[in-house]
Amino acid sequence: MMRRLFGLCVLLAVITIACEEPPATEPIARGRQLFRKLDCGRCHFIDGQGGRIGPELTHIGTTAGQRAPALSAEEYIRASVVAPGSYVVRGYNDVMPRGLTRNLSPADLDALVLFLREHR
Numbered sequence: 001m002m003r004r005l006f007g008l009c010v011l012l013a014v015i016t017i018a019c020e021e022p023p024a025t026e027p028i029a030r031g032r033q034l035f036r037k038l039d040c041g042r043c044h045f046i047d048g049q050g051g052r053i054g055p056e057l058t059h060i061g062t063t064a065g066q067r068a069p070a071l072s073a074e075e076y077i078r079a080s081v082v083a084p085g086s087y088v089v090r091g092y093n094d095v096m097p098r099g100l101t102r103n104l105s106p107a108d109l110d111a112l113v114l115f116l117r118e119h120r
């Protein structure tokens with residue numbers, strides 16, 4: 001009985017480890033991973049899939065440069081992600097959740113911004 005329970009625990013541990021995706025080391029791949037993990041696609045359509053509550057992000061690397069004249073594309077994307085509501089895109093509601101990226105390391109935040117910036 002105990003042995004069977006032990007075997008079951010080992011099996012569960014192996015499944016858990018196998019399911020946890022290891023962090024990608026390449027920044028754009030890491031950014032894509034974070035976009036998925038933070039469920040940004042719930043509201044944003046990108047690369048052929050996602051929601052429509054927020055603007056499509058497939059070409060955000062280009063549009064970002066035109067949103068706020070004083071900001072570069074990168075600065076605009078960073079502001080949109082870190083402080084939603086600082087620039088509200090016309091035609092959309094100010095409903096993007098605050099604090100989504102609060103727990104990201106600086107490197108992870110850079111990766112997420114880079115992933116979006118490369119969508120030209």
Ligand code: HEC
Binds near residue numbers: 056080095
């Ligand atoms: C509950 C829905 C929702 C979620 C989840 C969400 N957003 Fe948004 N987002 C919006 C809406 C709505 C807007 C447009 C209004 C505004 O500009 O604040 C927006 C705006 C943006 C913009 C600016 C787009 C543009 O065309 O100028 C970026 C970039 C962005 N979101 C990135 C993200 C990222 C990255 C995540 C995940 C960490 C995320 N969003 C999660 C709803 C969401």
